[in-house]
Amino acid sequence: MATPTRRQFTDAFKSEAVRLTRESGRPVAQVARELGIGDNLLYRWRGEQRQADAQGQTRQSMRADQDELTRLKRENETLKKERVFLTRAAAFLREGIPMRYRAIQEHDRRYPIRLMCRALAVSAAGYYAWRARPESARSVSARTVLSAIRVIHRESRETYGSPRIWDALLKQGQRIGEHRVARLMRVEGILAKTVKKWRATTQSNHRLPVAANTLDRQFTVAAPNRVWAGDITYVWTLEGWLYLAVLLDLYSRRVVGGAMGQRLTVNLAEQALMMALAHRAPTAGLVHHSDRGSQYAATSYQRVLTGYGLIPSMSRKGNCWDNACVESFFGTLKRELVCHRHYATRDEAKQDIFEYIEVFYNRQRRHSTLGYHSPVEYEARAAVA
Incomplete structure (x- = not known):
């Protein structure tokens, strides 16, 4: 019997997990359970964060602004x-x-x-x-x-x-x-949230080499860590755009890697990839599918794929249906969360999106493709079977 791979976590994941315990109002044990990690691990991350924040930073004025914003939102909801x-x-x-x-x-x-x-x-x-x-x-x-x-x-x-x-x-x-x-x-009058369509962020006007469409819309996958699909979208805040890069395991539609930043760069896509590699530790031969964007065609990104034995696959030019699963996830994220928010800062948007993905989407939301099970539940049921 193979020894279970020890989970590894990026600094961004730790930071957002600690922030979730502070700002959501839920107990540490509950947040740890929702994120699928141990209580002691989350307490240790909190202690490390306190030491880092002890250098004279004050949050009193920021909390006062947040309280006022919360009050105004509450009044607005009452009027509605x-x-x-x-x-x-x-x-x-x-x-x-x-x-x-x-x-x-x-x-x-x-x-x-x-x-x-x-x-x-x-x-x-x-x-x-x-x-x-x-x-x-x-x-x-x-x-x-x-x-x-x-x-x-x-x-x-x-x-x-x-x-x-x-x-x-x-x-x-x-x-x-x-x-x-x-x-x-x-x-x-009980309705599901809806939203209008949005534009794409793919930058395919480059001379970098592109991979063949190995996936060829074969979105039904027999086991975890066989096919990952990635893409990048954007979220508006009063500070400017916040970009979100994700990787989905097409077996369970689970978000296995994610990164957010204020610039649309290769490094953003690489952060999401490294998070997925740390969490899942896949074997060689996994198919990595994406669009033809310069972030995914970049030499440094392709070097990481080669180093871990991952097989690159890219959508045909101008064909969003070749990466429909990730497009569907972004549609769900914007329909159910982002388009019903007005983010004052990128930091506020990051916290909200992190909680939606790690707590709600991965672990609670019923997915029609999975027989109305959540991605984590679907993987757990398959492991037992």
């Missing part, structure tokens, strides 16, 4: 919630009278009864009469299911649509049809 009922009135109008009455009842502590009755075209007397009658079995069932839907939707960071929520309900033992879940979500 106050407009929710009237914004969704049209959806309730398409449903039956009992559904409108139930909507009024669920919001009776936030809005005036008569205002809601006028918006939903029902009489206040009819509403009070309905509320005095015993609740039907179907109404009780709908209320119970909606409660479970809201919990799942909230835990998914409002990223799940009806298919993923329906799958989660089935795994909880609920007997319900997908169409009913979709209808309840539509009536209640």
Whole structure:
């Protein structure tokens, strides 16, 4: 039996893990568990970080600014919630009278009864009469299911649509049809986050050698560490662009390497690659797929691939579908997180993206390609089998 490879961590990973314990408000043990590392290791990293920060740095003014920003965000969210009922009135109008009455009842502590009755075209007397009658079995069932839907939707960071929520309900033992879940979500205005498309960052106008498309869109992989796919995207902050380079293991769609920086350089891509190599320790023969960008075609980057026995593969010119898995990941990241944020600094964006990838995406988010398992769960189930 082979001796398990000891995991290694980059300085960037350690720094972001320690920052997560400070700024998320969660206990160190919980953060360590979410990141898949030992408590003692994370405590040691914290101690090392404290020593490094002890050189006269003060965070009091920064925390005051952050508290003020948090307060303003909270007030903004409150104002948005106050407009929710009237914004969704049209959806309730398409449903039956009992559904409108139930909507009024669920919001009776936030809005005036008569205002809601006028918006939903029902009489206040009819509403009070309905509320005095015993609740039907179907109404009780709908209320119970909606409660479970809201919990799942909230835990998914409002990223799940009806298919993923329906799958989660089935795994909880609920007997319900997908169409009913979709209808309840539509009536209640429970939606997955959406976002517009964005432009690419590939810089393929160079004279560096490019590799053949060895992968050839064979995205279904039989085992871990057989194929990695990488790409770079960007995130806007008030300080300027923040660039993100990642490597995905196509077996589980897990992000195995990542790096963020303010410049789109070869070094950024190499940092992501070295993180993946340290975490996964692959054997020679792994296929490394990317676009034809100068960061991946660079001599120094290709030298690292050769040194570790990795086989380079590159997409055809101008063909984003050849690297569709990473493009899909970037779409998910921007749809579910980035486009719903307004980052004041690159540092703030880095922290938010690090938590999304390492805590939520890799370990919690249900992936439709993986049978609605998270990447880490999918790899664990395969290892047991």
